[in-house]
Amino acid sequence: MNLFTSHAIQTLLSQLDGIKAIVLRGSQQTGVQVDLWSDTDILMILHPKIEINEDRFIHAHNPIGNILGSEIYRGLESILYRTAIEYESSIHLLDSSLCTYNEWTSIEALKDQSFTVVYGHIEIPTKAVMGIAKSDxxxxxxxxxxxxxxxxxxxxxxxxxxxxxxxxxxxxxxxxxxxxxxxxxxxxxxxxxxxxxxxxxxxxxxxxxxxxxxxxxxxxxxxxxxxxxxxxxxxxxxxxxxxxxxxxxxxxxxxxxxxxxxxxx
Incomplete structure (x- = not known):
């Protein structure tokens, strides 16, 4: 885990309550394919029965660094906040997601996408219920x-x-x-x-x-x-x-x- 990723995760944990686990996705897991434009893709999973507080989640990113630009995508039980952040004289791209525990067990964990647990402990459900993408x-x-x-x-x-x-x-x-x-x-x-x-x-x-x-x-x-x-x-x-x-x-x-x-x- 690089310096920025570690800094971002520690900052978010200090600003948010109810986080059960954090998983790291994408190329930052290994660093093998990381280049200047690689983003940091993290997903935070809430404890069961805890709901998303959007305002608190968004504002939790401010201490990470100077936010140059951002966009938000909302789901029923999830939110993705994409930011370009200036940290130690460099621009870093952070894709930060927050989801409910139900969203994790029913959707996020079943995606055909590798991840590494970097904080806490999280159950990984079976993928037997995954659907098949249709091209039509x-x-x-x-x-x-x-x-x-x-x-x-x-x-x-x-x-x-x-x-x-x-x-x-x-x-x-x-x-x-x-x-x-x-x-x-x-x-x-x-x-x-x-x-x-x-x-x-x-x-x-x-x-x-x-x-x-x-x-x-x-x-x-x-x-x-x-x-x-x-x-x-x-x-x-x-x-x-x-x-x-x-x-x-x-x-x-x-x-x-x-x-x-x-x-x-």
Whole structure:
């Protein structure tokens, strides 16, 4: 265990009550694959019947060092606090999780992920009840997000057609991010991975490379959106069952917008 990891764990233990055990996950367990960007991934498990106090958990990290940035992910019986912390003139990435004992026995301990107990004692339940990950995604759970993305396509088209490139570019970058999310899901299914230490030097398809974006060319921007919509739509068709294609309608809207820009209406 390196100096920062030890410091972080001791600091959190001094600030929090009810911790039954702490486990260390990821590359910091052995140090074999640790590099400059390796994060410290720790999970703290509460004693049975003790509930999470989110405010106290978050504030417990302040004495570790100068927090430069952070994000929070909440579950029903767990919370993940990801931070970039300055400690002794270096920036350290800390993924700190807190969960109830029930969450540990029913979910966390059953994940296909190695860990090392670094504080306390914790029971390790059988993995016989683990589920099998499915690669086929049903449309229903994602319907709202998919609808929001297609609505954002129409808004981006409108903004660029009206030469509001500032808001249009903001929306376009969001749309690229949504496409990349599908790429990542597809990669996880293909590579059977859910931990991303190293990538595969992936790149965007030629039709939607970022170098194709011409900030002051309205027709070019709209054509870029058309190509992105086609690529996004195809990813959904390939990976989400019961999804119905929408790219033709978006293409028609873009064609109509370009005609208006040319004064052909």
């Amino acid at each position: 995604l049903s449309f229903s759970p994602y319907e709202n997000e998919i609808n929001k993305t297609w609505f954002k396509f129409t808004m981006a088209i409108k903004k660029f057609a009206r030469k509001d490139n500032l808001i249009g570019m903001h929306l376009l970058l969001d749309l690229i991010r949504e496409y990349l999310t599908l790429e990542m899901i597809e990669r996880d299914i293909r590579e059977k991975t859910n931990i991303h230490r190293l990538g595969h030097s992936e790149h965007l398809p030629a039709s939607i490379k970022l170098s194709n974006i011409e900030e002051t060319n309205q027709e070019g921007l709209l054509n870029y959106i058309a190509n992105l919509a086609h690529a996004y739509d195809q990813k959904l068709l390939d990976n989400v069952s019961n999804y119905k294609s929408r790219r033709n309608k978006i293409s028609e809207y873009i064609d109509e917008s370009i005609r208006y820009l040319r004064g052909e209406h």
